[in-house]
Amino acid sequence: EAQVTQNPRYLITVTGKKLTVTCSQNMNHEYMSWYRQDPGLGLRQIYYSMNVEVTDKGDVPEGYKVSRKEKRNFPLILESPSPNQTSLYFCASSPGEGTIGGYTFGSGTRLTVV
Amino acid sequence: GESVGLHLPTLSVQEGDNSIINCAYSNSASDYFIWYKQESGKGPQFIIDIRSNMDKRQGQRVTVLLNKTVKHLSLQIAATQPGDSAVYFCAENMAGGYNKLIFGAGTRLAVHP
Numbered sequence: 001e002a003q004v005t006q007n008p009r010y011l012i013t014v015t016g017k018k019l020t021v022t023c024s025q026n027m028n029h030e031y032m033s034w035y036r037q038d039p040g041l042g043l044r045q046i047y048y049s050m051n052v053e054v055t056d057k058g059d060v061p062e063g064y065k066v067s068r069k070e071k072r073n074f075p076l077i078l079e080s081p082s083p084n085q086t087s088l089y090f091c092a093s094s095p096g097e098g099t100i101g102g103y104t105f106g107s108g109t110r111l112t113v114v
Numbered sequence: 115g116e117s118v119g120l121h122l123p124t125l126s127v128q129e130g131d132n133s134i135i136n137c138a139y140s141n142s143a144s145d146y147f148i149w150y151k152q153e154s155g156k157g158p159q160f161i162i163d164i165r166s167n168m169d170k171r172q173g174q175r176v177t178v179l180l181n182k183t184v185k186h187l188s189l190q191i192a193a194t195q196p197g198d199s200a201v202y203f204c205a206e207n208m209a210g211g212y213n214k215l216i217f218g219a220g221t222r223l224a225v226h227p
Contacts, residue, residue, distance in 0.1 A: 004157075035217075042203060042217040043158070058214070090157050102148040102205065102215060105157030 002027045004106035006091050012112045013081055021076045021109050023091030030096035032074040033058070033103060034066065036087040043090065049074055050096070081113040126224045133191040135221045137204035140185060146207035148215065149178060149189045153200045161189070161202075191223075199225045 004025045013019050025032065033048040035058075045058030049068040063085055065077040074093075078085060088110050092103035127133045139147070145166040150158035164171045164178045164187075171178050177190040187204050201222050205215040 040219055042219040043205075043215075044217075045214060048214065092157075102150075102160055102163065102207075103158075105159070107155075107157050 002104070004091055004093050004104055006089075006106035006109050008109060009107065010110050012114065014114055015082055016080050019078050019081060019111075021078075021089060021091075021111070023074045023076065023106060024072050025074075025091075025093040025104070026072065027093060027095070027104065028071065029093035029104075030071075031094040031103075032068065033092045033094075034064070034074070034076050035090045035092065036060065037090060037108075038087050046076070046089075078111075081111075083113045085111065086113050087111060123219070124222045124224065126226060127194050129194060129196060129225055129227050131194055133189075133194045133198070133223060133225075135189045135191075135202050135204075135223065137187040137189075137218055138185060139187060139204070139206045141206060141208060141216075142182075142185065144206040144208060144216075147178070147180060147187050148205045148207075149176075149187075150203045150205060150217075151198075151200045152203065152220070158203060194223075194225050196225050196227065199223055 007022045034046040035043040037043045044060045046064050047066040049055040055066050088108050090108050091106045094103045148163040149161040151161050152158045162173045162176050162178050164180050169180050175192045179188045201220040203217050203220045205217045208214045
């Protein structure tokens with residue numbers, strides 16, 4: 001089944017403790033992206049990647065890092081999480097520029113930073 | 115910055131009625147628009163899209179209308195069913211590709227029997 005898989009689904013952590021949210025897609029998609037979703041704000045892009053080793057900042061990149069060493073994986077790294085990063089996070093992938101349908105989203109990771 | 119917005123945060127309809135969800139966008143240079151449906155506990159799911167060179171596109175029970183003059187997008191759902199209850203987002207594509215979608219805050223559709 002074609003899908004975007006995120007792990008974990010739920011995570012509670014303490015301020016300052018480094019964490020990684022993994023994302024993997026099995027559709028050989030070029031583009032991958034991370035979004036956070038907060039009440040009343042919709043989905044905001046954190047980082048995106050157009051191909052292996054090619055990443056760029058989205059609208060809200062502060063406090064996050066990403067890497068794209070392999071086409072299928074696009075982990076989101078929080079080096080020193082803070083409570084304002086408590087949110088619902090979505091990874092997404094798309095075939096690339098010029099294709100239709102936009103992004104395919106994962107099921108989300110609900111992160112709570114205390 | 116420019117962003118996509120929605121007129122109605124919550125829409126309640128009776129089962130079998132038609133639903134119309136509206137969206138205003140602010141970037142006249144946007145050339146591609148998508149409607150997503152998000153059910154509780156799940157990620158957004160693609161419903162239908164439309165390019166800026168079109169003003170209407172139909173899918174199965176859904177129609178998207180684009181009015182570039184007033185920068186307005188709408189999603190029409192025919193014969194709304196309980197399974198249509200969800201939050202609906204419109205999104206606009208800011209660049210020539212599909213790496214950057216700007217989402218609105220969402221409209222919750224509640225379908226009552």
